[in-house]
Ligand SMILES: O=C(O)COP(=O)(O)O
């Protein structure tokens with residue numbers, strides 16, 4: 001565990017459950033899809049527990065009505081369901097979703113201090129970019145790496161390594177800030193430090209169990225942690 005984050009030059013923020021409370025719109029789109037397929041809707045709590053591995057897996061979990069995907073799902077059904085989900089989600093992207101408290105202020109403070117800022121999400125590009133724009137983050141974020149930007153998504157380290165390369169820094173100088181074990185595992189695999197936030201989704205589990213370098217309860221604590229490090233440390 002690093003004694004400080006003095007070496008940090010760039011920050012990779014996860015999106016869903018970290019910057020954006022997206023579960024309400026994902027829940028809406030999942031239920032519209034299920035209803036269209038003649039199936040019973042599911043609860044917000046269920047959907048929240050299925051977020052984290054991208055939309056294909058979310059749709060498969062919804063069809064299975066469980067976190068563990070039913071291996072007997074017909075590929076044609078999954079494809080049809082995915083098409084429906086995309087249609088409904090595209091129309092409900094930011095209807096019920098909201099930024100978490102202090103997101104803009106925190107990003108502005110970090111950017112003003114010279115940090116490069118990225119979003120590294122497992123969400124597909126077609127939904128991520130409109131959300132980043134809609135919530136006014138485009139001018140604050142230097143790079144967006146989505147779940148379909150590269151062949152592998154988190155917990156693979158590839159998106160973080162791509163990010164470090166883009167910023168021309170070492171992965172050890174890139175801090176991953178996320179709500180999920182996928183974020184922390186990706187950071188560990190990339191040899192990047194990580195901060196786990198407690199308010200997000202993480203399949204309903206305690207983020208501290210993934211052993212991030214630091215656990216924070218609020219994003220607002222981040223600037224002080226990164227920018228007010230005594231010189232002698
Ligand atoms: O799309 C998901 O399943 C999760 O996205 P995230 O990586 O931004 O949390």
Ligand SMILES: [Mg+2]
Pocket residue numbers: 014015016017018052178179180200201
């Ligand atoms: Mg997340």
